[in-house]
Amino acid sequence: MKKRNVLLKICSLILTISYFSGIFTATSAYAQEDILTITQNAGYQTDEVYKPKASIVIEAQTGQVLWEDNPDLKWNPASIAKLMSVYLVFEAIDQGKFTLDTTIKATDSDQAISQIYELSNNSIVSGVDYPVKDLLYATLVQSSNVATVMLANLVTANDEAKFIHMMNDKAKELGMTNSTFYNCSGAETGSFNGYYKPEGIDQNADNVTTARDLAILSYHLLKNYPDTVSYTSPTQITIMENTPYAEVLENHNYSLPGLAYGYEGADGLKTGSSPTGGFNYAATAKREDTRLIEIVLGVGNWEDQEGELQRHAFGNAIFDRAFATYEYKKLLSKGNNTVNQEEIILDQDFYGVIQRNTEPAFKLAADNVTMDTGLAQVSPMIKAPSVSFKYAKKLKALQNATLLKNGSKKNGLSTFFVNGLLIILGLLFAALSKLLKKEPAVTGSTKRFSTLLIIGILLILVGIGLSVYTVLVGPWI
Template structure:
């Protein structure tokens, strides 16, 4: 009888049962194909129907009914999720794992990659970057787009540009930074895709570094295979995870997002004062003590969105509200008000995070997926060493990523 290490055996049994019971998120073949081929030349398209086979998140039977009723009656957002950072428990959600357009919340991952470049010595906060006219003519000069108002040919510090990304949601500042690091819109977008895949995410699609729809950028900027109908999509639970990984590794971003105002390009002819638009910061319309960030986003398809970071009842949380649309009277539901309502209600249940029956938003990272695959393959080789040695000696060029174990996990994880 084949004997596997205890932990590996448990993982295999658990994953096998999950597959059979359908308790893991299952993806239609076309979604798996899209995400698995993002680094190549995928065919891009998005609609909710594309993700219709994703199993919805189910809250446990012992979840407080009064919370469910309150959220159902008072919240208008298309989707939302509130996450306890330490446990990754989902404290509240609606369609929390269904991908929708995220607009400028995309800038969170771009900011992560900028800080990663700084950490790696490729950039410094004081470094000056000249804004290319190719970018400013498209993104800075269009009054319909959120911008930092960059001027082509003028140099800006990385520090100023980062404040422009977070506080002004500057599409121009985002592209200037990402192009400087990666060389182009396409390469910057590919870097985002690769990073998200490293974190184990798969139900997403990215087309621009800023969150702008493809219809608003030149065709020459678009990823191969994409068209004007495409824009960045991700689920609320994954936006929360993306934000969590960003602020945990680079808390410096919170030094920017907590500011009420900032003087941009101070002491020059290009000086501006940026004011926060985060209505959840202390002193603002829906201000809450402990809120530290983070990022808004809006397009016609996305509606109004916000991902908030902070502390409630002494615990770090991430809250995301997506798809706040226009009402019949022409007004919009507010993601800030929606998040305030969520957090206010959850504050009455300070120990909810302890409920181990709550679903989790954490994914098995790509590195962990590969380590698990190697562990299982090693166990199989150990159990049948003659076969393993024979395969090794007869064909040194065997594709070991095309075998029963790998193919089993391909059905679960996007390798």
């Protein structure tokens, strides 16, 4: 019998160890799975030579990080830098400096830049007026360097260096702690053949940023200027329509629905490539209430143009992982709720990011509801979701106290009214007693107080007495 019990205990121990070993092995395998493995498992043909140098995925409403790999590696973003220039253009429009319909008359320098073969451009003709709206399409769809320069010059009245300083100041303001800009378009200043030359700025320097910083920029761009996606989502668009200068622009974001790597819900943002930066990708996609932002940097190298397509494979794969794992949704409704066994009242609906098929873990602190997701914020300047609340019991007690206070105040006013009425009636009775007073029939007879006078005096005394009581003790009714 003892042997049997010992054997049972040994078997149980072996099973327990095996179980936890299996969990540990599975967890370790999951932890070691990298972006290359994820992309290959998603069915894309790729290999180590194209593996991105850095990547990140964040949720667009909360700024919470859902995936990251070397997010703080400093890198040349190439044309993704145009997103900062576009941010400053939208900001200037928001400030009333110009509108989408404002036109910019192209200069000889603008035309010359548009003809530089090595640069991505659209056609520009000197002397022609180009609307801001069309130049935004040219910048974000065609990745036109000349359109970006024209917009930057509009913002600063042709002060090229000032615009670069504005880019760097805005980066600091937004919390982009590892970014430095030397040009407005992503192309080295020296490649503009002298037609674009910000004074005092290094002509041969590349812009420097990180996946995290570009995610922060994209977060603020979509939050503050959500119409951005209307300029980044067209796969093809014609600008300068109904003029001799009409031009069809093609989008290089092949993850847009209908293109080679079409991804459901994708509607932006920007691609970028250069000899020193390889192939880069800033993207956003929305499914139901969940919008994600991702940055993929350093796919392949400039000599192998296959990297232009491969960046979309990696981007689509980590989008799939994030959408399958997380969702943004309403977690609590405005009004009465029970959280952590406490009855609370929310000022508004509470939305947040949560792992699918899990229950949220809420925290109540400092009159705010927050959620413990285990997810980091992409920037300390972007706070995690929270909603103010009141404890239902405290609110009810406060309401009762207010009601009692208001009731006491009301009763006090009523009491003083009655007290005053008694005094007035007493005075009235006294006056009537004098008015109705009769002279004595016999000379020398004793004067007597009339009944009305006695009643009046009593009413006055009672009124005065009750008023004193009300002041010293409180309402008597």
